[in-house]
């Protein structure tokens with residue numbers, strides 16, 4: 185398999201190059217598979233459904249086997265995924281795909297752990313260590329730190345803005361030891377990002393150290409996220425008949441989205457043959473993509489702070505991949521856009537809890553609101569010609585832009601699979617506001633709370649950062 189660049193049409197690179205470079209250094213474009221292979225029908229129709237690891241192996245073989253042999257791939261997968269992505273039915277037409285069972289309790293563990301081990305594999309014959317620099321505004325840093333923790337030949341430096349992330353998030357970042365360090369920067373997230381970017385372009389530093397990034401645009405984070413779409417959709421199809429007396433449902437995946445990496449992985453899974461009819465892109469007030477689906481205009485904008493802060497992205501980087509895979513019209517046939525404000529998010533956490541007993545986090549809650557609105561008539565209203573008033577939250581679109589699956593969403597044969605991207609305990613305060621109690625904190629999060637803080641203070645000045653790197657690496 186070769187990987188192409190979203191900007192330069194002539195570029196073709198190996199998986200190794202795509203992973204180790206992260207993005208095309210000349211064009212600034214992102215890598216996507218040249219073609220998307222199809223899983224054989226005999227695999228997709230197996231009963232019982234293949235295990236999560238079997239699916240992970242089958243899929244990664246199609247994308248990577250020429251470069252990493254199957255037995256090595258299986259070792260990587262086994263090491264990455266001591267956890268899976270269970271599905272939980274919460275009402276007769278809704279399943280939650282729980283993606284928070286990894287060590288940092290967010291879905292980013294699926295991608296980051298795979299990327300870390302693949303990078304370690306490609307780095308195995310290098311005499312010098314590879315240094316990863318990562319700036320974070322929250323979840324990414326802990327997922328990356330935890331993913332690389334203890335991985336030989338690689339170390340990680342995480343930069344985060346002082347006082348700008350939640351106390352629990354800070355604990356998750358600042359308590360690593362060994363090959364993962366963190367710097368608490370007196371500045372904003374943008375300052376952190378600038379320090380990292382300046383280091384990458386500093387040739388005197390690059391002569392001394394092998395530096396790399398680990399951000400969410402890396403193809404090695406995207407591919408493994410397709411595993412759980414395939415797994416979840418096959419499992420739901422398998423048990424739907426027993427749970428709900430529905431045969432062959434139309435399955436809609438509802439994806440809380442920020443940078444749109446997760447949704448892009450879903451699109452890849454569908455192209456490979458996962459039985460998914462369509463998608464709802466659920467965002468907070470950072471609604472660049474729902475607006476694009478609605479009127480075809482892409483308007484990147486500064487991000488707005490919300491309660492679902494892991495989705496506070498005004499210029500989603502994976503948009504570039506989506507338009508490299510689909511034109512506007514095909515995207516509209518497949519994806520519905522939805523957005524919600526903070527008041528609606530709190531209400532949605534409460535409504536999900538009141539009606540189903542399920543405690544959902546603020547990101548998943550937007551997914552729940554989107555799905556509940558779609559199945560209870562908003563799709564039908566769009567098809568009948570009604571529009572969501574300009575600037576008002578809700579499903580976006582019109583008769584012309586409603587996806588093809590909208591008609592199916594009116595009957596009872598449509599099932600929603602909501603991707604729950606984080607454990608609610610990571611956002612305890614917001615959840616408490618909605619349902620008047622804190623979610624139970626899982627052991628793996630509680631443990632972190634008692635570890636000593638090891639982060640070092642850092643100014644936003646590049647020379648200080650460079651000095652520190654030269655002394656420490």
Ligand SMILES: *Cc1c(COP(=O)(O)O)cnc(C)c1O
Pocket residue numbers: 290291292323400440441442443444445446447494495547605606
């Ligand atoms: C990162 C994140 C998202 C957004 O995922 P994208 O792939 O960037 O769209 C959603 N929810 C949570 C909890 C996250 O950490």
